[in-house]
Amino acid sequence: MEAALAAGSALRESVPGAAAARPKGTSGDVVTDLDLAAEKLIVERLRAEFPAHRIVAEESGVHAGSAAGSAAGSAAGPHGDGPEADGWTWLVDPLDGTNNVAIGLPAYVVGLALCAGSRPVVGVVHEPVSGHTWSAVRDAGALGPAGPLTGPPRRNLPHGPVLGWTQGHGVSRRDPAARSLRMTMEVRARRVLQLWAPLLCWAMLARGDIDGMIGYHAEGLDLPAGALIAQEAGVEIRGFDGQPFEASAEGPPEDRSFVAAPPALVGDLLDLVAEARRLAPALPPI
Template sequence: MIDLFLARRVAVTAAEAAGAVLGPDAAFGVRAKGGDGDVVTDLDDRAEKIILGHLRAAFPGHAVLAEESGMNGSAGGPLWVVDPLDGTHNLTIGLPAYSVGVALCLDGLPSVGVIHDPVTRRTWSAVRGDGVRGLDPAQARPRPRPIVSWVQGYGVGPGDPAASSYKQALTLTSQRVLQLWAPQLTWIMLARGAIDGIVAYRTGAVDLPAGALIAAEAGVVLADLAGLPYDLRVEGPAEHSFVAARPERLPSLLAVLSG
């Protein structure tokens, strides 16, 4: 049996150690990543190396799926999912909205999740079934229309008809459609109640499990784009499409997307 509370402590230590090199004043170099407009910095590599060092020292037999180095270890057992710098584009343009994410998945299900904000130095964490640490609910404000975060994968081109249709529907019915390019921070915003939903379309796996677990422990539920319950499982690189919201908001968001 894996001690999930020990795993959380290790993940928190690893995420905060990585965050120490990601401050707003850190110097970095930038290079292209793939052919779809993504970029990577040497800070991504440094942060990932720090996190992997902590995880391998504590759990040498566990597999790791990391943003920059990919899949290491055999599938089927415990899997750590590491996003060392979620929001790299934001960092490169001087926007202080990025984070570090570390999650442990068992049988694909997120069981430990940690998100650390290097700018504010805040850390949020969850163990499945044990609630969230570090979360302060947002001040309640009445909103006649929802604030929704749109998250799409880098493989989604500007001519994707489904993406265009979904975004247009959300724009017409929402108070604001947030495209922060830092999905982990929007999970925290959803968990706090600062926004009302996340719509994800063909997004990658590494920036999902930590925030999804934290949000779920705060009362958020997930459904696929057809409205069926969505059981987020991460067992390797794959695309995910879903809607995340509190139960009372989910039906209206799904109706917008299906309309």
């Protein structure tokens, strides 16, 4: 949390301002110097505290843990976490919402997750604009700015739910499954939000500001932190097949498609996905 807040403070001092965006890959994603500076700050803090831990960062990639740190941790050090220190991985998204920042829209967060193997056990999402932070420890609950998150409130939905949507950067605009999902959501939901900042969407779901979320081939790096916070706040997450969903940064993108909502709404979202799947083959090509 200290690392996320420090990065958030640095970002808040620079945004809004001159944030020249450069293309990153061929999918329309961008990167700015703000991403790089915030990531450097977080990685340095994590490395100082947990030298044996592996770090996977959005911009700079994989930082292996040091052998010396692993040996020290194996001996007794609490920050090394014992003989399995090399099984811990930090996931760092220093600025989730770079595309928003690039166009002057102040909708962005800092996200971190700690995974034991591939399973998230700690998640932190910090919103620099408001100064609010959401966090969770697996099986110990989630916290928001006002204290424990006890579950999304029950809402009267006479005109349909407000849903968040996220898709991976590699999903083509022509992808028939993604197109049919978005079209069906527009018909069945009161409003569909595509925030370009999935971690912000997860925080909104955990605190009850939106009713559900659907992800299609979601990005792996920012998924575990947000999903853990939402789950610990009482949100249920299912794969498109209806089976329990384990958020992981590993594996192919097709394993990262899900619906997330309070338990009473999950069945409706799975019905929506089934309807979209029936529609997809009939869509005209674009």
